[in-house]
Amino acid sequence: MGKQTLNDLRAFMVVAARRSFVQAAGELGVSRSALSHAMRGLENDLDVRLLHRTTRSVSLTEAGERLLARLRPVLSDLDHALDDVAREDEALRGTLRINGSDGAIRQLLQTAVPRFLAMYPQMELDLVADGRFVDIVAEGFDAGVRLGEAVPRDMIAVRVSEDLRFVAVASPRYLRKHGRPAVPDELQAHRCIRQRLPSGKRYRWEFARHGQSFTIDPPGALTMDSNTLMIEAALEGLGIAYVPEPYARDAMARKRLVAVLSDWCPLIPGLFLYFPGSRHIPAGLRAFIELVRQLPGSESTPST
Structure with a gap:
């Protein structure tokens, strides 16, 4: 590195940020003359002018701008490394x-x-x-x-879960009364429990099979903004719900809900x-x- 020290480099960054020897010296707790002397020493050691000085202000030369851009990430990483070492043996809090x-x-x-x-x-x-x-x-x-x-x-x-899929589910009672859709288009003749997104838009149901994909804005008299409540509505026989599979898994295992259009419900990233x-x-x-x-x-x- 040469004669320059970390303290000199940190001081340079403060001068560059404040654009004033007076303000930078106050922040660093040193005299203005000592800070100016340190910056002269840094420039002499590097053999390059870093600062333009006037009686009222300080600005960076092109070389000073380049040094500042390189120092910021390096000294930031160093601070983080020292912080990590200092806390290594402490309990996380x-x-x-x-x-x-x-x-x-x-x-x-x-x-x-x-x-x-x-x-x-x-x-x-x-x-x-x-x-x-x-x-x-x-x-x-x-x-x-x-x-x-x-x-x-x-x-x-960082992955938290395996890939999952949305499933269309209805109660056995509903399917006995209204029939079971065989393809997505047949949902147009059913009562669907629709979902309102936080944006205010209704969620459009997405299906795909053998390279074919369909997006449907299903008909229905009931719209909700909660997957959990949509499952409750489906359990009451109020229609077909389209929800992430984990929400329906327990009810399907107990035969209280039945999946329909399973072949049309592809996996999506979890x-x-x-x-x-x-x-x-x-x-x-x-x-x-x-x-x-x-x-x-x-x-x-x-x-x-």
């Missing part, structure tokens, strides 16, 4: 905030959450089940968990935990990610 759909949060509760809380008793989990799709960074969350097709493209994603790859990952989130990666079938990939 703090709060981890995760946003997801109701079904996604339920999946975490059945898998990673119990182990995480047992392993890290000083950590707190703030799990927010939200029908809205939110910007996790803007709203202060450490991570989100959603279906793979909904994960933003610039996020790192649930993924996602987080921004462009910022430092807190130790608590790193520990949670490692637990999720240990789940059966998990994998980590940038969203594409």
